[in-house]
Amino acid sequence: MDTLSTNNSKILIVDDDSSVRNLIQRFLSRKYQIESAADGKTALVLFEQFNPALVILDWNLPDVNGYKLCQEMQSRTNVLVMMLTSRNDEADKIKVLAAGADDFLTKPFSLAEVEVRVEALLRRVRYIQSSVSQRLTFNQLAINSEAREVTLNNKALALTALEFNILHFLATHPGQAWSRTQLIQKIWGCDYVGDGRVVDVHIGQLRKKMEVDSSMPEYIKTVRGYGYKFDPPDNTAS
Numbered sequence: 001m002d003t004l005s006t007n008n009s010k011i012l013i014v015d016d017d018s019s020v021r022n023l024i025q026r027f028l029s030r031k032y033q034i035e036s037a038a039d040g041k042t043a044l045v046l047f048e049q050f051n052p053a054l055v056i057l058d059w060n061l062p063d064v065n066g067y068k069l070c071q072e073m074q075s076r077t078n079v080l081v082m083m084l085t086s087r088n089d090e091a092d093k094i095k096v097l098a099a100g101a102d103d104f105l106t107k108p109f110s111l112a113e114v115e116v117r118v119e120a121l122l123r124r125v126r127y128i129q130s131s132v133s134q135r136l137t138f139n140q141l142a143i144n145s146e147a148r149e150v151t152l153n154n155k156a157l158a159l160t161a162l163e164f165n166i167l168h169f170l171a172t173h174p175g176q177a178w179s180r181t182q183l184i185q186k187i188w189g190c191d192y193v194g195d196g197r198v199v200d201v202h203i204g205q206l207r208k209k210m211e212v213d214s215s216m217p218e219y220i221k222t223v224r225g226y227g228y229k230f231d232p233p234d235n236t237a238s
Helices: 018-028 040-050 066-076 090-098 111-122 161-171 180-188 198-210
Strands: 010-014 033-037 054-058 080-085 103-106 135-138 141-144 149-152 220-223 227-230
Touching: 010 018, 010 040, 018 033, 018 111, 033 040, 040 054, 040 066, 054 066, 054 111, 066 080, 080 090, 080 111, 090 103, 090 198, 103 111, 135 161, 141 161, 161 180, 161 198, 161 227, 180 198, 180 227, 198 220, 198 227
Parallel strands: 010 033, 010 054, 054 080, 080 103
Antiparallel strands: 135 141, 141 149, 220 227
């Protein structure tokens, strides 16, 4: 895990509710550099100027859907995103995670919980260790850790930062089965406090992007009653 201090990290808060936005901003500004926005347009401008490490993003904004804004930001940088939502049903939680969010909080929430979640996210390793090979190839699948790019059949896959981390980790241990708990510890970090189903959601998103038939995956296999493993067609890496 990254042992560097997370103090002075930059956080962008995006919420059209001024009371929520200002409350979080005042609370977190004790430790972090904070900027805030009330809409998506302003948020993107600040995002480019401020270059935050973490965005706390409301799911419902007046001018843009949080889903689209999350994906837009993560397509530009390796930013962490924590989504705020007032909905608590299963389908909405899955939508939030499928958008690429690293974590989410359901309103109303306590400031103590915000602090714990933020600290856990900022400690998360968001880079690939230099000791790991910069390029992995499995037949038509190529994973470039330095450029954080994945190609399949010579076509680039549009993966979120978290999806890349999951795929890269599994691909560096081909044939090895990992439980959901182990994957959370290795990829999200030992102090992750969110929903454990986040693993299933992101594996599902990965399969949609890289499998011909996501119900019969060729690369990321389900280990029944346990978890997942990366097991490409002939298990040949270079």
